[in-house]
Amino acid sequence: MRQSATVAALLIVGVALFAQGAGGTLTGIVTGPTGTPVADAPIQAKNRQSGAVARAATSADGQYRLAPIPAGAYDISITMPCCAYEPFVQQNVAIAAGQRRQLDVRLAEGGSFNTAGDDPGELAAALRKRQKVPSRPAPRLGGKPDFSGVWLANEDRYPEQPALLPWAAKALQERLGNNLKDAPHTQCLPQGIPTPASIGPFMAKMVQTPALLVVLFEDTGGFRQVFMDGRPHPQDPDPSWIGHSIGKWDGDMLVVDTIGYNDQSWIGVYPHSEMLHVTERIRRPDFGHLDIRVTFDDPGAFSTPWHQTLNWELLPAEDVVAYVCENNKAQHLVGR
């Protein structure tokens, strides 16, 4: 008995040593421009050769640890919820087997200029503090998951970069060059796709019936309907800001198919054409979470389809409120 325990212990030590030898550790602290620790910063290390990714979120005191990760060269990136901090990218960070490498990150200030009340990350943290989310399975309705509830529309924490056609790349460059001053939202027009497009301070309320899913969102535009009564898309829909959506169940996943967009809206900062076809695959893995995998397919703007992965959180203590864009002062927007 004692002998087998010793053998087991040796085996465990052996495995640990092997793991240590085969991989390295990347660790550090993430701070803001003034040196304050940044909590819940999503850090990603992408292996330049294999494309494999290791991910972690910083703790309340800004610490992170990625381990063990195979020896190699990595691109390190952090993308905070827009726009309190600039995204961080450091390419070609070498990590040797058994090495413990320290990489501290100081995030630069983002385009929101630290304006009071305008940091979605700060808001999300404040909202999370006052929620009591039960740990239980997702509710069901007519044999299918029920998505009803008020959701914090978080952004993709590890955003993918679309492959833009030349005209779209040029449009993007222009937008970035003038600090996004022509974003539809600056004129109180709907912000993005899929609506609600993971927007800073806004929430989405889903109301589900067997044949219809209604999404109420606070931002301009206000609502979406996903028809689940078997109707097809219209033959030639008038292009609109929110398009025409139909939903079909694939097991416990709702597949929402949307066409009929105008070409005025932005997907975040990216342009698109009227050929845009959006597919949202929605799951509610448990009571408190909604996982949405979005595919953007637009041969008029992207050379290949691309994706967003959204992880929304239930906010049982909140509700959507009126938001009428009544006092815009866009005259101050000059760009640079």
Add this chain to the structure above:
Amino acid sequence: MRLRFAAAALAAFIYAAAPGYAHHSFAAEFDGDKPIKLAGTVTKVEWTQPHAWIYIDAMDESGRRVNWGWELGSPTSLVRLGWTRNLLKVGTSVTFEGSRARDGSNTANARSVTLNATGQKLLGASSQGPTP
């Protein structure tokens, strides 16, 4: 050409970071290189979407009274962070910090708001909370 493409690709990578963004880019409106700090008295509160505005009367260098507008986040967001529309009443003595508008008008974004009576920072980095 290659260089330009590389620059575009880099920009795209960086801003892939921003699938959503604030109501509008504050960077298009305010100049981060023009910081400003002003003490004054609240003259008006616009508790309106898409952004709350608070106006104060402050003295310029020549002792002349000038009215300044300060832009904050949306009331929706401010309320969820614990503010109310009555937090700063007309007549309250406050100090704002932020960045001046690019268009040269007497406006700025509000990075922080401090109550002059108590020195309490109401919002902004390392604020002590919204309760005055």
